Amino acid sequence: MKKARIAAATLSLLIAGKACPVSLITADITAASAVEELTENSAEEPEYYEIAVQYSVKYAEYKDHAVAMGLSEEYVDMEEPFDIDIPDEIEGIPVTEILPEAFSLSNVQNVKLGKNIKTIGDYAFNGCSYITEIKLPADLERLGSSVFCECRGLEKVTFNDKLVSIGRKAFMNCRALTSAELPDSLVKIDENAFSGCQKLSKVRFGANIASIGAGAFNSINMTYMEIPSSVSELNGCPLLYTDYDELPDMAIRIDNSDCVLGGDRSEWKEFIIICDEGSAPAIFAEEKGIRHCTYEQYKNGKYDRRVETEYGDVFSNNTMSWCMVEGGYEVFDITMGDAEELVIPDEIDGVPVVAVSNNLSSRENNTKVKKIVIGKNVKTIWSAAFFEYPALEEVVCGEKLETIMSLAFYGCEKLQKVIFNEKLKTIEHMAFFNCTSLTDINCPGSVTSLKQGTFYLCSPDFIILPESVKYVEQSAINVSIDYESSFSNPSVIVVLNPECDFEPSSISGSRGIWILGYSGSTAEIYAKENGLLFRVLEKPKESNDMSETEDMTDETDTDRCAGDTNCDGTVDLSDVVLILQALANSDKYWLEGTDPSHLTTQGLYNGDVCYYGSGITAKDALWIQNYLLGDTESLN
Incomplete structure (x- = not known):
């Protein structure tokens, strides 16, 4: 019997891996039970038919493609190094994607990736310290954020000819990596992509690289880098040298005379910018007080040497x-x-x-x-x-x-x-x-x-x-x-x-966590996916008598209605929200703020319920919230 459609949001709950929280495992069982209850009579066409397991990897099979979800059950807590082999196809269906966190923090050692994989999701191999070599799939177009972050044994990466972008911190702290031969297809390298690759001494850029993020090559063993003419903008210095005991002369050659440089002097001050006279990089260097010279001057050693002290006096x-x-x-x-x-x-x-x-x-x-x-x-x-x-x-x-x-x-x-x-x-x-x-x-x-x-x-x-x-x-x-x-x-x-x-796993911990957010928000989705308690916030109501409450004098104390922060005559979650908004964005929601529903003088007295007289704080919002839930008996 074919199984009816399951939304993509549900599929994300089924990700398996060593770092998978208990809440995700529970969601896996719940979702599986829900699938069994659906029948062939469903009005919607099924999106995928089943979850398949091949050797150490679990897959989700769609109509026209399959995705690698993570490790099969017996490999999740495997203590010894093991191998994974993701094939080109599963039962005739091409495997096109590896989901986020699929193999994160596992002991996988040798990895073979099928040629049809186009996307490797965020943190897919994060912290897999046994991996020493990776050959990227022939059809791969995108490497997500932190895909191979903290793979400290990774020595060699063979890049494919269709790769378009490398995400943030994709190879961060891959301390054994020595070189990176980047393909001509590559257009974008995000910030900190190779940061902390301490042995990286050779980087070849392809002909079409257009964007290199700030700090993309921080703390690597390079004293010279060439930025090709295809790069039109550098939002910050791509290199950062951190061994201040011995500072060599370091140079960044920028071949595009119109390349726009960003960042402040502190990012660039250790470097010599090699560029054409009168170019945009030269003007930037002059304005920021950064050493610069032409290529011929650098080649012949005719440039300002670094002074002995970094800071001067x-x-x-x-x-x-x-x-x-x-x-x-x-x-x-x-x-x-x-x-x-x-x-x-x-x-x-x-x-x-x-x-x-x-x-x-x-x-x-x-x-x-x-x-x-x-x-x-x-x-x-x-x-x-x-x-x-x-x-x-x-x-x-x-x-x-x-x-x-x-x-x-x-x-x-x-x-x-x-x-x-x-x-x-x-x-x-x-x-x-x-x-x-x-x-x-x-x-x-x-x-x-x-x-x-x-x-x-x-x-x-x-x-x-x-x-x-x-x-x-x-x-x-x-x-x-x-x-x-x-x-x-x-x-x-x-x-x-x-x-x-x-x-x-952006919000986690061993203490109870409540997330408060708006209905249908990404916060609600995150809470449900991770088994966290979610409470819906209502939009704050506007006061019907704003001008009158703004002009109140000391009589507001005697007219005080504890908890009614927005002065609408009732105590509800909108009063909690107004306190939080006033604290988070005072220009809009504090006294005389730009938003029509800003806190008033009367509301300031009303909302001060936790140690009355101490002023409005986040604890007042928590006190009202607990009162509405029945955990606090009184607001006075």
Whole structure:
């Protein structure tokens, strides 16, 4: 009996692999039971007929193609290395795709891929450390994100002649890879695609490469790279050298005179840009203060050599050192002794302080720092700037802060509160990794994505992801156990963008998790696919008497209706939403915000239910939510 159609969203639940959560296995059984209940009388034509298993691999068979879903049951927890062979066809049907996470973190060793495979999904072979060689299929067109990320034994990749794009971090940290002969068909290499490939010393670009993402070749063993004339734009420096003990002269040759360069001086300052006089790259280099020369000058050694010190003059006082960078000073090597508060100054001798960098060498001198206040002119907190500060409890971001780099507050286990500003755009990988005391996380409405490990092993009561967050990477949020009963006090993750894109396993943890989002949103789909509790948020209602409530005086306290944040006469989920929106996007939803349904003075009093008089926080939203669920008896 043919089995009726199952939606593609259901199929994604059936992915099998070593990292497959229990919820996915449960979904597999549920979906299989549902299929058995359908009959030949179904009005819709069946999309696929059955799931087939051949040797170590499980497949889903459609009418005209099949996809590799993952490992068969007996291989999921196989401890010894084993081989997989994905054929050109299954029962006469071509195998055209490998699903995301299909073989992630498994002990697969030798891999043979059928010629008909056109797409390899995100994280398909992520962390498969036994793989030493890969020959890409003849018809492959797209490599997804992190496909071979952390395959640290991978020494050789044979690229096919139809490959069009290589996804983000596709070969990241493949530390044994020595060369990459890229085909002429390749058009795009996404950011960090070969980042961390420390032995990669030879890269050949094809004739049609048009886009190379920022940091595509970070931390590799190359001191010279040629960017062909087909590339019209570089959004950031594709190379990054990290061994600062011995800095050679490194060069990037750009053959397209009209190539538009992006990024700031810090990305390019270690390099010589080789380009034509008067070209767009030359103009960029001059504006940013970056060394540049023509090809003939470079060939004959007639170019500015790198000076002995990277920063030029370095200054210091009793608490910190600083040096001149683009736009002002960068401070580092901070020493606070017994002081409990560390304040990054707005300026030094009239020069604005625009960045804070690594303080690892002076970390032992900051063991008592409980609070860090970032100066108003600081735009960047560099990697590992406040790595493992043992006593740190609170961070206040300056009003111009735009970027928090990777590992910035890694391992600050007592950090409880971070006050973000409304200009923060980027929070990089593992910025707050293992901050196990961090309980309230309110991302500002200017952040567009959460990177891998951003809030990994935190223990938040609330995380608010504003409308601006469009992408959440794998393992961005992992909630740690912090209570005797892991589900007695769940973490509530509020997703205000109904179309936010979630990578597999982007939200996980050992503590209870609730996801709050809009009906039909991607957050609801993610919650259901991963066995997480989902609560529907309603759109906030507009107040019928906005002008009157805005003009209220101290009498609002006596007229207070606890919990009725939007002043519509009832207490419901729309009151919860308004609090969250006001906290996440103050320009639109706080007092005098641009949105008609913004918080009013009366609503400010009404919504303050958790420790009345302490002001509106995410805990007030949680208190009202629990009241509506019957877990809290009163709002007064």
